[in-house]
Amino acid sequence: MSKVNLQESFDRFxxxxxxxxxxxxxxxxxxxxxxxxxxxxHAHADEDExxxxxxxxxxxxxxxxxxxxxxxxxxxxVPKGVEHRPYTDDGAEAWVVLIEPKATKHTGQVVxxxxxxxxEWLQ
Amino acid sequence: MSKVNLQESFDRFxxxxxxxxxxxxxxxxxxxxxxxxxxxxHAHADEDExxxxxxxxxxxxxxxxxxxxxxxxxxxxVPKGVEHRPYTDDGAEAWVVLIEPKATKHTGQVVxxxxxxxxEWLQ
Numbered sequence: 366m367s368k369v370n371l372q373e374s375f376d377r378f379x380x381x382x383x384x385x386x387x388x389x390x391x392x393x394x395x396x397x398x399x400x401x402x403x404x405x406x407h408a409h410a411d412e413d414e415x416x417x418x419x420x421x422x423x424x425x426x427x428x429x430x431x432x433x434x435x436x437x438x439x440x441x442x443v444p445k446g447v448e449h450r451p452y453t454d455d456g457a458e459a460w461v462v463l464i465e466p467k468a469t470k471h472t473g474q475v476v477x478x479x480x481x482x483x484x485e486w487l488q
Numbered sequence: 489m490s491k492v493n494l495q496e497s498f499d500r501f502x503x504x505x506x507x508x509x510x511x512x513x514x515x516x517x518x519x520x521x522x523x524x525x526x527x528x529x530h531a532h533a534d535e536d537e538x539x540x541x542x543x544x545x546x547x548x549x550x551x552x553x554x555x556x557x558x559x560x561x562x563x564x565x566v567p568k569g570v571e572h573r574p575y576t577d578d579g580a581e582a583w584v585v586l587i588e589p590k591a592t593k594h595t596g597q598v599v600x601x602x603x604x605x606x607x608e609w610l611q
Contacts, residue, residue, distance in 0.1 A: 368558055368562050371562070388538075388563070389536075389565070390537070390538050390587070391515075391535060391588075395565070413512075415513050415518070435491055438494045440511070441489070442489055442512070464513070464587065465514075466514055
């Protein structure tokens with residue numbers, strides 16, 4: 366692979382909730398996503414999911430009412446099986462690095478309008 | 489887990505070539521390392537290794553003579569089995585986020601003076 370500059374890579378796409386793969390390692394994909402607004406509640410039964418923020422703020426809400434708010438340079442790992450709902454501040458965008466198993470669908474076991482059908486590598 | 493602020497976490501230790509674990513996911517550890525000078529040639533037989541730079545510059549030399557130089561916000565995945573030698577600029581320090589399988593020894597199959605015996609979580 367070539368090295369990946371995160372900022373330059375994020376600059377190459379604009380669509381929301383459509384993660385782009387930039388690398389793979391140990392059966393996982395490293396993905397970049399731009400998000401805005403709120404996502405569906407979902408969990409990944411067998412897969413931990415890492416979130417690292419490049420720009421903006423991302424909130425992760427959990428069923429116990431807890432909300433973890435991540436800013437640039439902050440990361441969080443959502444353990445397998447834990448339902449979570451990502452959302453941004455109103456009208457704001459967040460840029461997120463995701464690492465998760467290649468088998469992971471980003472909406473987990475929930476199939477929603479936002480579910481992307483296939484893996485898309487960043488061009 | 490609590491969220492991890494990378495900058496604050498790097499500020500909590502100073503020793504070189506002694507990775508600190510900050511999280512685990514899918515059988516892998518997320519580690520922070522401060523490095524300076526050069527490391528030994530090594531490879532990890534069955535494990536890909538992700539490098540993401542937080543501060544400074546890290547060079548990765550390969551046996552074919554290629555050198556990949558990473559700066560802040562740049563990442564690279566060294567595929568399993570590929571020998572590599574990390575080093576910094578003379579007298580300079582680099583701060584590196586590493587993600588690799590929990591079984592990985594940082595010197596690979598080479599046991600050197602720099603090999604750390606056990607996994608150390610960041611306190």
